[in-house]
Amino acid sequence: MTITTPDPSRLTATQALALIRSNILTVETYARSLLSRIESRDEAVRAWAYLNPDYVLEQARKLDSVQFDERGPLHGLPVGVKDVIYTRDMPTEHNSPLYKDSHVPVDAAPVAILRAAGALIFGKTTTTEFASTTNGPATYNPHDQSRTPGGSSSGSGAAVADYQIPVALGTQTGGSTIRPGSFNGIYAVKPTWGAVSREGLKVYSLELDTVGVFARGVEDLEMILGVLGVSDYAVGGGIAFGGVQNAKFGLVKTSVWPQAGPGTIAAMEKAADILRLHGAIVEELELPPEFNNMPAWHATMMATDARTSFISEYQRDKTKISKHLTGYIENKEGYTRAQYIAALDGIASLRPQIDEIAGRYAALLTPSVPDEAPVGIQEMGNAAFCSMWTALHTPVVNIPGFQSENGLPIGVSLVAPRFKDQHLLTAAKEVGKLFEEEGGWKSSL
Template sequence: MLTPGGDGPVESLADLTIVGAAEELRAGRVKAVELVEAVLSRARATEPHVNAYAHLDCDAALAAARDADRKWSDGQISGPLHGIPIGIKDLIATRGMPTEAGSDVLAGNVPNVDAAVVRRLRAAGAIITGKHRTHEFGIGMNAPPTRNPWDLTRYPGGSTAGGGVSVAVGSSLAAIGTDGGGSIRKPAAINGVVGLKPTFGMVDADGLVPGGTSVDHIGWLTRSVADAALLHDVLSDQPGSDRPVRAARPRIGCPAYFFDGIEEGIAEVVQRAVESLAERGAEVVLMDIPGMSETPRAHTLLVSWESARLHREWMDACPQRYHPASLRALQAGSRVADADLQWARDQRRRVRIAIDDAMDEHDLDALCTPTLALAPVPMAEMDPERLLPEYCRLTLPFNLSGHPAASVNCGTSPLGLPVGLQIVGRRYCEPTVLRLAAMTELPAMRPQPLPGVAEDQAAIV
């Protein structure tokens, strides 16, 4: 029976990791068409329940798979992703495929060129399955909603919700997304998969529908740390430097701010993960980083101002085409005072320095924190203006600072829902983050069987 990178049996090709699928393709045991058909079949089975895709391009994906098989036969291997089906967030431009940013404002928009990250994927042999749903422009809410496959009534994460859900259920082997305040790491934690946000600027953002330009990172969600590392090698502008992790006793900091106010069920799971690192030889340092409590306000001011500036013409021309919550957020950004904006910019610089200084002072290889402070709430109770800041509280400081950060599955809460451990490294030290993530990684979690859909869930928005 096929194995996901050697880790154990799987039911279907759609459950393979990238590393496992690439091994099967290289060995000739699987054709690219078979792999893509399995993923598309999983998509057709799960989409009525989870709504992860805004646009699923079966014909183009199968045509690309047939072409990949012809190249295999001729000995023409494009790269390490040859024949691998991957989905793209609907904020990232794709040639000949809709890129609508989850908004009526861009309805019908079909770019004639790929974003830089998509060009790299194609050059490495990847097959694009379609576009994953996003919150409107990455700032509003997801409508119609992507659903949490662990509990279809609960928050699925955002704004790369479609990508996180797709990887979890097997309708893509990886998802390329964006992270402006936790938008990759949140759905990674909620869906039991791996999410990596590289150092700010490490991945070319050309072709990204702009939002908070000073905090937006391109990153990805995968089923394993090894897959995340492979995508980093393919998509990053540079491989990243490394502060070698001390093999015998790596030093990991646990800042107090990130452990305050955490739901008990999440705190217990994360604590066990940290203890498991200590059992494997890590030295855990309890410490803190000054100024973290100021980061939510600074982040809100920057993102709202930058987004409002970029959307000004559209807001003037067609305000009725925005979701009301998105429009309110953008209008608030138009009212940010110059003094507040300057404070936020200064705070961003102070946060970056504070994190660097704290890691230097305690001689740390990385920081470990919970990814989220609370479990996903029922969507019927989801008040974005009240709850989204709390869901982003532990992730957004590293968007301001630009440090690389990953979320890795570390267990399940008493509710039976996945819990994420966030690992943060020094800037440009993604290899360190990934090495430590591999030390604590649990197998990717896929809900099986997918929960049924209750009749009254059709009305959830």
């Protein structure tokens, strides 16, 4: 076997681990290739909130010294971790002056699980303040430095797209995983709510916050979710996925479709065309009218939950919290108990409905974002197309492959019923191959 690329940083996680397992690639060599890529690109991307190259190499050497028969399934896999997730050996600053240099020496559950499986926890990736505002960190879109990489998992999305790391963890409360997935032209999955432990993550909204994963291939997402314990249990309901040919997809524009720009409109059309060309049935469907309440219900839930979640920071020093968040905590919008409960119960009542609807198809096809990444890094873009699925708890995967008029990446989402994550990734793998080949966009990084 020969290594087809001289630079391991270009490999997907699955490819790299195969080489490590075959003793063709050492963890240290792999880590050095990533550090070298970061060194050359960090000024242009700035994806890292914390990175200690010496410590990375020390860990890599330790991993290399482990006997092959004692290695876990992710042995040597470098993983970036969004800086709202605890890591025992690195600070967690939440992009907040209140947490400058704060280091809580414990691994969040997903970090502990990946580390126990042999992952090399590489560094912390940039985030918006507490993963809760739309004001981006000083991270650039690797495809166009004048644009945002999206957020709030800004650094995770940018670093994976820029070949600085094969896999990174993010979170999503509105669109914080799927949006940067789309803006950076990579795969990103928001699993079913509750399918991955969130212990050790900053709390914004308990019912919404979800761990997300970024990678450059669906196999990588499958591997990571598998290790994190995501399982379809005894799968029941819905349609088994046996390939795109004859599969039925439900095209859902949702009530926020008027916010779709030309890039997303074109991507959705092209996505449907490609699927049809390969023998799939793509059927546009309109969700029942109750689903039109989802954007308002999601906003009510997020704002009201923030009131509970950030009391402690507000007490400590409200001048060091963004106005956006203090607005929530002071309930500037005046949400009432009745509105909040209507949102909680309204959303809960639609979860079985969307399961039933999505279960009629191989997957639902829906936009990831309104359009390409906006110009500027102050605003991370809009979560309109994501927040509904976050609140409905369904798994969502962003599939890259399309492009805007400016040549920037645009992804589309596949959605499945709750706890059908494995099924969804099986479908995403086949669909992703087609979109990457025929969608028109290729990364030039």
